[in-house]
Amino acid sequence: xxxxxxxxxxxxxxxxxxxxxxxxxxxxxxxxxxxxxxxxxxxxxxxxxxxxxxxxxxxxxxxxxxxxxxxxxxxxxxxxxxxxxxxxxxxxxxxxxxxxxxxxxxxxxxxxxxxxxxxxxxxxxxxxxxxxxxxxxxxxxxxxxxxxxxxxxxxxxxxxxxxxxxxxxxxxxxxxxxxxxxxxxxxxxxxxxxxxxxxxxxxxxxxxxxxxxxxxxxxxxxxxxxxxxxxxxxxxxxxxxxxxxxxxxxxxxxxxxxxxxxxxxxxxxxxxxxxxxxxxxxxxxxxxxxxxxxxxxxxxxxxxxxxxxxxxxxxxxxxxxxxxxxxxxxxxxxxxxxxxxxxxxxxxxxxxxxxxxxxxxxxxxxxxxxxxxxxxxxxxxxxxxxxxxxxxxxxxxxxxxxxxxxxxxxxxxxxxxxxxxxxxxxxxxxxxxxxxxxxxxxxxxxxxxxxxxx
Amino acid sequence: xxxxxxxxxxxxxxxxxxxxxxxxxxxxxxxxxxxxxxxxxxxxxxxxxxxxxxxxxxxxxxxxxxxxxxxxxxxxxxxxxxxxxxxxxxxxxxxxxxxxxxxxxxxxxxxxxxxxxxxxxxxxxxxxxxxxxxxxxxxxxxxxxxxxxxxxxxxxxxxxxxxxxxxxxxxxxxxxxxxxxxxxxxxxxxxxxxxxxxxxxxxxxxxxxxxxxxxxxxxxxxxxxxxxxxxxxxxxxxxxxxxxxxxxxxxxxxxxxxxxxxxxxxxxxxxxxxxxxxxxxxxxxxxxxxxxxxxxxxxxxxxxxxxxxxxxxxxxxxxxxxxxxxxxxxxxxxxxxxxxxxxxxxxxxxxxxxxxxxxxxxxxxxxxxxxxxxxxxxxxxxxxxxxxxxxxxxxxxxxxxxxxxxxxxxxxxxxxxxxxxxxxxxxxxxxxxxxxxxxxxxxxxxxxxxxxxx
Numbered sequence: 001x002x003x004x005x006x007x008x009x010x011x012x013x014x015x016x017x018x019x020x021x022x023x024x025x026x027x028x029x030x031x032x033x034x035x036x037x038x039x040x041x042x043x044x045x046x047x048x049x050x051x052x053x054x055x056x057x058x059x060x061x062x063x064x065x066x067x068x069x070x071x072x073x074x075x076x077x078x079x080x081x082x083x084x085x086x087x088x089x090x091x092x093x094x095x096x097x098x099x100x101x102x103x104x105x106x107x108x109x110x111x112x113x114x115x116x117x118x119x120x121x122x123x124x125x126x127x128x129x130x131x132x133x134x135x136x137x138x139x140x141x142x143x144x145x146x147x148x149x150x151x152x153x154x155x156x157x158x159x160x161x162x163x164x165x166x167x168x169x170x171x172x173x174x175x176x177x178x179x180x181x182x183x184x185x186x187x188x189x190x191x192x193x194x195x196x197x198x199x200x201x202x203x204x205x206x207x208x209x210x211x212x213x214x215x216x217x218x219x220x221x222x223x224x225x226x227x228x229x230x231x232x233x234x235x236x237x238x239x240x241x242x243x244x245x246x247x248x249x250x251x252x253x254x255x256x257x258x259x260x261x262x263x264x265x266x267x268x269x270x271x272x273x274x275x276x277x278x279x280x281x282x283x284x285x286x287x288x289x290x291x292x293x294x295x296x297x298x299x300x301x302x303x304x305x306x307x308x309x310x311x312x313x314x315x316x317x318x319x320x321x322x323x324x325x326x327x328x329x330x331x332x333x334x335x336x337x338x339x340x341x342x343x344x345x346x347x348x349x350x351x352x353x354x355x356x357x358x359x360x361x362x363x364x365x366x367x368x369x370x371x372x373x374x375x376x377x378x379x380x381x382x383x384x385x386x387x388x389x390x391x392x393x394x395x396x397x398x399x400x401x402x403x404x405x406x407x408x409x410x411x412x413x414x415x416x417x418x419x420x421x422x423x424x425x426x427x428x429x430x431x432x433x434x435x436x437x438x439x440x441x442x443x444x445x446x447x448x449x450x451x452x453x454x
Numbered sequence: 455x456x457x458x459x460x461x462x463x464x465x466x467x468x469x470x471x472x473x474x475x476x477x478x479x480x481x482x483x484x485x486x487x488x489x490x491x492x493x494x495x496x497x498x499x500x501x502x503x504x505x506x507x508x509x510x511x512x513x514x515x516x517x518x519x520x521x522x523x524x525x526x527x528x529x530x531x532x533x534x535x536x537x538x539x540x541x542x543x544x545x546x547x548x549x550x551x552x553x554x555x556x557x558x559x560x561x562x563x564x565x566x567x568x569x570x571x572x573x574x575x576x577x578x579x580x581x582x583x584x585x586x587x588x589x590x591x592x593x594x595x596x597x598x599x600x601x602x603x604x605x606x607x608x609x610x611x612x613x614x615x616x617x618x619x620x621x622x623x624x625x626x627x628x629x630x631x632x633x634x635x636x637x638x639x640x641x642x643x644x645x646x647x648x649x650x651x652x653x654x655x656x657x658x659x660x661x662x663x664x665x666x667x668x669x670x671x672x673x674x675x676x677x678x679x680x681x682x683x684x685x686x687x688x689x690x691x692x693x694x695x696x697x698x699x700x701x702x703x704x705x706x707x708x709x710x711x712x713x714x715x716x717x718x719x720x721x722x723x724x725x726x727x728x729x730x731x732x733x734x735x736x737x738x739x740x741x742x743x744x745x746x747x748x749x750x751x752x753x754x755x756x757x758x759x760x761x762x763x764x765x766x767x768x769x770x771x772x773x774x775x776x777x778x779x780x781x782x783x784x785x786x787x788x789x790x791x792x793x794x795x796x797x798x799x800x801x802x803x804x805x806x807x808x809x810x811x812x813x814x815x816x817x818x819x820x821x822x823x824x825x826x827x828x829x830x831x832x833x834x835x836x837x838x839x840x841x842x843x844x845x846x847x848x849x850x851x852x853x854x855x856x857x858x859x860x861x862x863x864x865x866x867x868x869x870x871x872x873x874x875x876x877x878x879x880x881x882x883x884x885x886x887x888x889x890x891x892x893x894x895x896x897x898x899x900x901x902x903x904x905x906x907x908x
Contacts, residue, residue, distance in 0.1 A: 021798060037762075041620055041621075041761075041762045042620070044761075045620060045621065045622055045761070045762070048621075048622055048687070049619065049620060051687060051806045051807060051811075052615075052619045052687075052802075052805060052806050052807070053619070053807070054798050054802060054806075054807030055798075055807075147617075152763075153618075153760075153762065153763035153764070153766065154766060155609075155612075155613050155616070155617025155618065158609075158612060158613070158616060158617045159609050159612070159613070159617075161506075162609070162612060162784060162787070162788065163601075163609025163612045163613075163781075163784050164607075164609065164780065164784065165503065165506045165507070165783065165784050165787045166495055166496070166499060166503060166779065166780045166781075166782075166783025166784055166786075166787070167495075167499065167502075167780055168499055168502055233502075233505060233506075291745060291748055291749065291769060294745055294748050295745065301767075306607075306780060307495075307498075307499070307776075308491075308495045308499070308607065308776040308777065308779055308780040308783075309606075309607035309608075309770060309771065309776070309777050309780035309781075310607070310770065310771045310774075310776075310777055311770065311771075312607065312608060312768075312769060312770035312771075313755075313767070313768075313769035313770070314766075314767075314768060314769075315745060315766060315767035315768075315769070316763060316764065316765065316766035316767065317763065317764045317765075317766075320764075322761075322762040322763070322764075323762065323763050323764055325620065325762055326618065326620045326621055326760060326762040326763035327617075327620075327763075328620075329619065329620025329762075330616060330617050330618065330619050330620055332620075333616070333619045333620070334616065337798070337799060337800075337801070338795070338799050340799065341792070341795050341799045344475060344508050344509075344791070345791060345792050345794065345795045345799065346791075347791070348506075348508060351506060352505045352506050352508075353505060353506070353507070353508030353509075357505075
């Protein structure tokens with residue numbers, strides 16, 4: 001929607017050099033970790049933010065069920081009813097930091113209905129309801145900014161949507177869950193089991209009491225679909241992400257990966273192919289020499305490869321009060337600067353202007369082609385390797401590398417570790433099920449995908 | 455300057471949903487590596503670029519003294535006189551890719567005078583004449599975009615100016631010259647001397663016949679002052695950068711650095727202090743565990759640390775036809791999207807709105823505080839170490855680490871390697887000159903600064 005002529009004239013006159021632009025009025029809903037961080041950073045850096053934005057930006061209202069002693073809201077109008085912020089005519093930008101997908105969705109729809117621009121760090125909401133919210137915002141001529149929803153303070157949304165706009169994105173791959181990366185780092189560096197490392201992450205406050213969301217890849221899937229929608233100009237497709245967690249990763253596999261020149265990381269991967277876009281979150285072996293292989297602890301990093309720019313990487317804190325506040329404030333400044341601009345002068349919500357979104361379908365997982373790390377527990381008998389090689393060969397899969405050590409003292413089973421050539425997921429699964437059916441093989445074959453990221 | 459009311463009305467009507475926005479007309483000056491890369495990528499990705507920009511963007515004129523067979527300009531109006539592009543009323547955006555600082559400066563000033571927006575990848579021009587050009591652009595209400603001037607395709611200008619806008623930047627440090635980084639990588643990985651590695655870089659086309667610009671840090675200094683001006687809201691201060699090249703780095707020092715847990719990288723560093731901003735380009739020991747220590751070959755990376763976000767890193771190809779074209783096109787799209795916007799709706803030229811630029815002075819090098827790596831050639835006699843320790847101690851410098859191996863067979867001199875505590879440059883220089891005056895010490899002391907980047 002374009003501004004009316006009257007509005008436009010009013011804006012133009014506001015912007016004459018003689019009358020400074022009016023203060024932009026921000027309402028913040030939610031005073032949890034990110035909410036209080038945002039209040040604190042905006043207060044501390046108010047002068048810088050005004051200078052960079054070209055106009056003052058002020059928090060005029062906070063909506064929160066209770067105060068948070070981590071921040072000072074004594075100079076702000078505080079409402080216990082967050083919907084008051086969504087309907088307050090004195091608010092230009094509503095910043096949604098309450099989390100969740102039900103009340104937050106209603107809050108944002110109400111604010112949009114009342115003509116407010118939206119800034120949010122809510123990845124679940126954007127991933128699951130973004131298509132609906134973007135449509136509502138477009139119909140009211142307002143914008144929704146969501147840099148804080150992916151990878152905390154790393155400006156990855158801006159990089160995808162603006163910085164790399166000249167490229168066809170080929171693929172992106174990210175360590176986008178700090179909890180999972182902390183656990184894998186502890187396992188590798190300190191020889192801890194998954195359970196021990198998880199307990200450590202919980203003790204440090206990096207993991208929730210119920211860690212499912214982080215370790216099973218749901219949080220990473222939320223972030224992945226948001227990035228993929230921008231990279232591949234496609235609607236948000238959270239229900240189509242293939243997701244596999246890290247709870248099955250053992251120290252043994254981390255050690256074998258090291259021996260083969262790889263690290264195991266929990267990656268969110270999106271790749272454009274002729275047949276559709278791959279969308280998958282799973283543990284992945286990546287070559288040690290890739291920069292992203294050295295991203296440790298709770299840090300996040302996203303690799304993006306474009307046809308013109310080649311591989312790029314963006315690294316930083318993926319969570320935390322002030323790191324996420326950094327992204328939220330960048331969004332506030334973007335919106336504030338263009339408050340009076342017409343919608344098509346702003347960066348489009350979904351990365352492309354209306355009608356520009358592609359129909360890219362998501363590639364079914366069976367069709368995805370990758371290499372594989374397999375670990376087989378075999379009886380120490382002649383002929384096992386030739387059986388395994390035959391099964392792989394029949395499926396068009398060749399063996400690129402193999403580790404077989406002598407069995408441990410008194411141990412009847414010997415681990416055989418294989419790196420395969422690239423093969424379709426369906427063929428690999430068939431090969432594995434045949435290998436598992438061999439008399440000479442015990443239990444399940446451990447399977448981890450391998451990505452060169454080159 | 456704000457748009458007139460008539461103009462504003464015209465723009466508003468253009469943007470109604472019924473009439474699509476008109477094509478943005480680009481004139482490219484210069485058909486060298488980046489110019490031809492830009493023509494190629496814009497042609498190849500035209501559909502994507504239009505979708506992301508929300509309107510068509512077309513190259514309507516090319517100014518170049520000769521054609522470049524690397525790109526097809528047969529569908530474009532080609533002028534042998536580049537100033538024709540600057541005065542062509544059919545051109546909205548002039549893209550300056552001719553390089554150099556004399557004709558390029560005049561070309562841009564002429565284009566600005568004719569009301570055109572500017573996109574340039576010319577780091578020397580922005581670093582040395584940016585203050586003047588920005589003023590000219592501001593007075594005509596047009597913009598100058600220069601993402602391609604720093605670190606090729608990495609969106610570092612956008613990250614500093616927009617993505618991290620909520621932060622007070624504490625420091626930034628970058629590997630921003632691919633040639634130098636290639637040479638240091640070859641020396642470390644293949645045991646080559648500086649001269650051998652340089653010859654190799656020249657053979658591969660990474661280094662010029664006269665490599666001064668790259669290996670002595672002038673190119674890095676250009677890029678550093680551009681980043682520093684955005685990070686610290688200060689005028690461009692190219693003449694105030696301290697610059698030291700890498701031609702004095704020996705394999706011996708690279709090996710000792712390894713032994714101490716460090717890598718030697720040629721960094722551009724800017725740091726805000728109470729007394730002023732440090733601006734320096736020099737070889738630097740950095741801890742091996744920092745991600746940037748693993749950035750090898752011709753790749754670039756910039757670390758930026760902000761008070762809210764903490765340390766972040768941006769990595770990618772720092773040069774090359776299409777990587778730089780990626781940055782140039784991102785700028786073109788930004789300008790095209792906001793072509794009809796008022797100047798204060800655009801991201802300000804120098805990262806801050808008029809009047810927001812600070813008066814930060816550049817800290818004189820004597821006042822800079824860092825740790826140091828020192829390599830001393832000492833006679834293998836008792837008492838040397840106590841003399842050296844006494845001199846350091848008198849200057850308030852303590853010794854944090856020390857390596858002294860036995861002298862080689864038949865060798866009278868033994869290398870003593872020291873890591874010092876943090877000290878002011880002036881005190882360190884005094885200590886070194888006293889050490890060099892010792893009877894027991896031969897020749898000059900090798901000095902390389904150390905940065906924790908933590």
